[in-house]
Amino acid sequence: MAFLQARKVYRGYQKPKHFDRNLVVIGAGSAGLVSAYIAATVKASVTLIEKGEMGGDCLNTGCVPSKALLSAAKAAAQIREAGKSGIETTPPRVDWEKVKLHVRTAIATIAPVDSQERFEGLGCTVIREHAKFAAPDTIISPSTRVKARRIVIATGSRAFIPPIEGLAKIPYLTNETLFDLPDFPEHLVILGGGPIGMEMAQAFVRLGAKVTVIEMDKALGRSDRAHAEIAIETLRAEGVTILEGYKATKVEQEGQTIRIHTEPKDGAAWIVEGSHLLVAVGRQTVFDGMDLEKGDVDHDRKGILVGDTLRSRSNRRVWALGDAAGREQFTHIAGWHASVFARRAFFKQRTTADSLPVPAVTYTSPEIAQLGLTEAEARKQHGDDITTPSFRFEESDRAIAEADTEGEVKLIVRKGKLLGASIIGKDAGDLIQLVSVAMSNGLGVKELTHFISPYPTRAEGVKRAANAHYADVVFGKSAKRLVGLLQRIP
Known part of the structure; x- marks a missing residue:
């Protein structure tokens, strides 16, 4: 009897006999939306809470706008290169406002699939507010208090801002502000030579900007080295200046000029001057104001502490999916995590997050x-x-x-x-x-x-x-x- 009683108590918390909802999903990005969709389809009662835009980072400030911008830039490059195939053309003229319209149109076309109206039509309760824990099984927002059998944290990530002297005083760009620039940059300086930095470097140089990339180590450092070097040399041939092994140490602004001081691993220091600065040195998970401690949800700077089942190690009713799980940060991984969650939670399958190999693509040319x-x-x-x-x-x-x-x-x-x-x-x-x-x-x-x-x-x-x-x-x-x-x- 004592053993059975102990099973009902979890870390000092008495398991309730009643739940308001079968599932609460926090975050309406890729992982959250797929989780809510599958749960609603199998007739689970679902509450979906999102304080920002439906569709999350991928739709609004990440994958979709960046690929739309790359598409426009590729069109400009193809016009310049048409002579190789015997097609005579005049140099392309880039209209930045129309390029931004192309980006916004791509977002607007996809948005209905991720919309509040669609998910409410599926039977989800959608709340557009900030969510936080009140107890290990309870989520609250300014207008709602809900007790859940299962809780999915799919809050995503945002651009990591490094502690560089003077950076906080400068109107720097991230992926959240890049695609709405009022004026086309004359000289875009990019901190970070990873996939985001290199993709945007090629996009903007093809659209007519001067571009400099500053990377502490090797650009595209996670890719096959020989293949990365081919891409790097291609970008350099197109006009991108790539400084590898340079650390930005100080940022300052004088008039319309942004000045970045750098220290190299070897060689002479550089001072790079540009009109705009894009910070693309990595991502950090978003748990602002969620009171994870009240939810008994252990986490570190990478994300919620989970195993390969994606369940919280400290609160078994909580699952972390996508970037919140502190693993690979790809939209397709977020979707896969949602599948893992649904298979285990609703169909009792033994699928794990590590059961399939993970593809990654850098969309440079x-x-x-x-x-x-x-x-x-x-x-x-x-x-x-x-x-x-x-x-x-x-x-x-x-x-x-x-x-x-x-x-x-x-x-x-x-x-x-x-x-x-x-x-x-x-x-x-x-x-x-x-x-x-x-x-x-x-x-x-x-x-x-x-x-x-x-x-x-x-x-x-x-x-x-x-x-x-x-x-x-x-x-x-x-x-x-x-x-x-x-x-x-x-």
């Missing part, structure tokens, strides 16, 4: 797509017990026909097992999905050779990289001897 281990990571774990079969697009008939042969497909293989892949080149983010399907379903490199790829396509490159793994087996001396013997058989 050329794109860089990464899945699983990089070559460097694989060699660190397995030494020389790996192979890296590859296929360069300069051998692709489709790439040759399009006069766009930069890049390659590289597979990371150990004893026939796919450990990872990196693709750089046009449409790399689409091509990596072939490898993602294989790895996610336990298929090896052999299976990537066993399908018919239509000709001519860039996707042939994945199959041909896989074929390269077996080149010695098929065309080596042993194979030639075997074929010679077999030919003697009548």
